[in-house]
Amino acid sequence: PSQFSTQISDLALISAMNALRFAQIVILVVEGTQGQFSKIDLQLAKKCLEEGRAVIVVANKRDMLALNGVTGKEYEEGVKKHCEHYLREFGEVCVISASAIHGEGIAKILNTSIEIHDAWSKRIDTWVLNKWLKDALISTAKPRVGSKLISIKYITQTKSRPPTYALFCNVTKLPQSYERFLRSKLQFDFKLQGIPIRFIIKQAPRNEANKKLLKYGKLTRRGIGNSSSRGVGPKNRQRGRVNIKKDREKRLNNRKVLKTIKR
Numbered sequence: 001p002s003q004f005s006t007q008i009s010d011l012a013l014i015s016a017m018n019a020l021r022f023a024q025i026v027i028l029v030v031e032g033t034q035g036q037f038s039k040i041d042l043q044l045a046k047k048c049l050e051e052g053r054a055v056i057v058v059a060n061k062r063d064m065l066a067l068n069g070v071t072g073k074e075y076e077e078g079v080k081k082h083c084e085h086y087l088r089e090f091g092e093v094c095v096i097s098a099s100a101i102h103g104e105g106i107a108k109i110l111n112t113s114i115e116i117h118d119a120w121s122k123r124i125d126t127w128v129l130n131k132w133l134k135d136a137l138i139s140t141a142k143p144r145v146g147s148k149l150i151s152i153k154y155i156t157q158t159k160s161r162p163p164t165y166a167l168f169c170n171v172t173k174l175p176q177s178y179e180r181f182l183r184s185k186l187q188f189d190f191k192l193q194g195i196p197i198r199f200i201i202k203q204a205p206r207n208e209a210n211k212k213l214l215k216y217g218k219l220t221r222r223g224i225g226n227s228s229s230r231g232v233g234p235k236n237r238q239r240g241r242v243n244i245k246k247d248r249e250k251r252l253n254n255r256k257v258l259k260t261i262k263r
Contacts, residue, residue, distance in 0.1 A: 013040050020047055024120070024161070025113050029058045030079070037086055049089050052162030054120045054195045056112055057083060062097040062104070073097075088180075091187035093194045120195050121160050129155045129165070136185055143178045145171050150178070153204055164198040172203050 020026060026048050030041055037045075048055050059079045075097045083093040094112055098105030133155045143150050154168040165186075167174070174182075183197050 009040060013043065016040075016044055017047060020044070020051060020053065023053055025056065025117050026053045027056045027058055027109065027113065029060050031059075031061055037082065042086060045087055045090075049196050052196050052198065054116045054162075055087070055090055055093060056109065056116060056194060057087075057093050057095045058105070058109060059095060059097045060100055063099040063102055089183075090196060091184055091193050116194055119190075119192055120162065123160050124157050124163075124190060126156045129157065132186075132189060136182065140181065143175050145173075145175065150174065158200065162196050162198060163192065164200060166200045166202055168202050168204045170204060171201070173201055174199070 026044070028041060028044060028048075030037060045055065057079060059075055062075050076095045079095045079097075080093070083090075083095060087093050094116065096105050096108055096112060098109065133152065137152065148171065150169060150171055152167055152169040156166050158164050158166050167182075179199060182199070186197060187193055187195065
């Protein structure tokens with residue numbers, strides 16, 4: 001390519017990056033005659049992932065492939081396989097074949113954009129997410145970090161646009177393979193295809209806090225401030241000693257009373 005064509009492609013990329021900052025849904029138009037994504041297409045897709053924008057891939061010029069006997073459905077399936085390799089972070093990306101010259105597929109693009117925008121903006125109830133998490137954990141084996149078994153205790157959605165979920169577990173970081181599994185299952189079960197999902201991993205502080213409370217005697221084995229389990233904290237020990245002294249005094253008084261009665 002000449003120097004002018006390189007400058008035009010760079011200017012087109014800069015203009016697309018500026019427009020992406022204010023976009024909510026990005027329609028990435030690719031040409032089926034190329035056979036693969038261009039460098040600019042991949043840069044735009046990476047930027048969409050960083051900015052948290054939903055993506056729809058439109059495979060243009062399907063009328064030219066129809067001359068070679070390739071149907072629109074076959075064209076879409078071929079582009080989907082390409083997206084699975086290069087755009088796996090978006091899950092199963094929605095691919096629409098279209099022809100700009102003949103105006104084919106335009107209505108489908110508009111309807112799909114509205115559906116994906118609603119999915120990108122929606123919030124899922126916490127009880128629904130935790131029920132989903134319980135089923136997801138049962139369906140697969142729990143991973144390990146070294147010798148430590150990972151236990152995810154709770155999930156909640158902290159924000160939308162893009163959907164962001166907080167996972168409370170006993171580690172500070174999940175393995176990438178297990179995070180991809182949760183992301184793809186979440187996208188498939190809640191129909192979030194083409195939408196980047198973010199996870200915030202938070203370590204549940206309960207176990208560490210309980211260890212510290214037990215260490216300093218502020219927590220008993222049966223709960224905080226439970227007087228039924230004595231001998232754990234210094235306060236309970238002191239109470240136990242006082243009660244023992246009172247019992248001894250009562251016994252001594254009873255013995256004195258019995259002696260006086262016998263006399």
